[in-house]
Amino acid sequence: MEHKKTDLILLFITRITRLFAYGFLSVTLALYLAEIGLNVKEIGLLFTLTLIGDSIISLWITTSADYRGRRRMLVLGAVLMIMAGMVFTMTRNPIFLILAAIVGVISPSGYETGPFLSIEQAALTQLVSDRQRTHIFAWYNLVGSFATAAGSLAGGVMVHIMEGSGFSRFDSYRSVLAGYTLSGLVLLLVFFFLSSAVEVKSHTNIQTIKRFLGLHRSRNAVLRLSALFSMDAFAGGLIMQSIFAYWFYVRFGVDAGTLGGIFFGANILAGVSALLAVRLASRIGLINTMVFTHIPSNILLCLIPLMPNLNLAIAVMMLRYSISQMDVPTRQSFTMAVVSPDERSAAAGITNIARSVGSSLSPALSGVFLASPALLSMPFFMAGGMKIIYDLLLFYNFRTMKPPEEKKL
Secondary structure (H helix, E strand, O other), X not given: OHHHHHHHHHHHHHHHHHHHHHHHHHHHHHHHHHHOOOOHHHHHHHHHHHHHHHHHHXXXXXXXXXXXXXXXXXXXXXXXXXXXXXXXXXXXXXXXXHHHHHHOOOOOOOOOOOOHXXXXXHHHHHHOOHHXXXXXXXHHHHXXXXXXXXXXXXXXXXXXXXXXXXXXXXXXXXXXXXXXXXXXXXXXHHHOOOOHHHOOOOOOOOOOOOOEOOEOOOHHHHHHHHHHHHHHHHHHHOOOHHHXXXXXXXXXXXXXXXHHHHHHHHHHHHHHHHHHHHHHHHHHOHHHHHHHHHHHHHHHHHHHHHOOOHHHXXXXXXXXXXXXXXXXXXXXXXXXXXXXXXXXXXXXXXXXXXXXXHHHOOHHXXXXXXXXXXXXXXXXXXXXXXXXXHHHHHHHHHOOOOXXXXXXX
8 A cells, every 4th residue: 555655656746747848848849949940841740750759659668568567668768758858959950850759759749748648547547446546637637737837837937037148049948958858867767666556467467368459358449539539639739839839929929938927827727627527527427527628628729819919819728728628637537447457558558649649640730821821820720620529429439338436326
């Protein structure tokens, strides 16, 4: 029991460290790439290649983590994060940047990337009861949102202070990348302290079970969920945080320091919305909570570019963020609840990678839209419309599938 409590604390520490680093980087990453000479289309392509590379690496790591060792795979992910950060910090060469983006782990979105989330979800599910699962996931997402918010604010403020002190934009942005690399080192150290309680416990030899991408009994359900999650993520990739920040910069001329403040507030609201999802899910169920909160959020997303000034655009964006993440802990909890214990890393990995693949295909498209003044707002309309279609399909396909805690009601 003591080991489980310690492991829970350590997994929350890694979540906070990682999401702080992702938020820290996201506000300035596109600006840094523009500063070293990449145009908008090239930035969008680099983001796409980054997410594709993360997906391929993560697929191998997460689908083998349950029988090769979850701690071992988390350590490997941290090494890849450090490697990517170092290359991005040390070179302006587009070819080296692309190679580091494909092989390493780097987040252009401000949100999770790489194998960490999937394996940590499986470990958290094993450390708590069915009744506690959604609650733990909500807090896990809450601290992540707060960490992303703090990282976004810190990244913007740091660049603002350094530029005000006489540093060049390039050096200011590169300092942010150095901080990202340091965060990867912290993750590496913390993962070494996890106990064997996070590993799969099974009375059968999990090496002998016939698997497809690490799955057996739950294969069909996971593949259906993956297809839907990929659609949702493709839409989300059109307006990932780096692109969102760039849109504010182009549309309203907002500087990096102000952008950091905006996304600090937005991610705080997103974190609170994830926590509120627990109470709602206990009343109406996980699937209903996912769908009935996501649709209004996406209607608000479509309204943001229709606002005539910065203040109204920020207000609608904040309202949207206040309900935007209620589907996240419920989605994660539902996925972990409907699969076998020795499929959890694989199930989380495949569904999360499906999301990564979906989101990896859309930044290049957003780059095309953002390069044209007439199409500047198109990513918002496309993203909101596609996400609403996803919500309706999810409800139709999974409304009758119940997790263990809902079957007992």
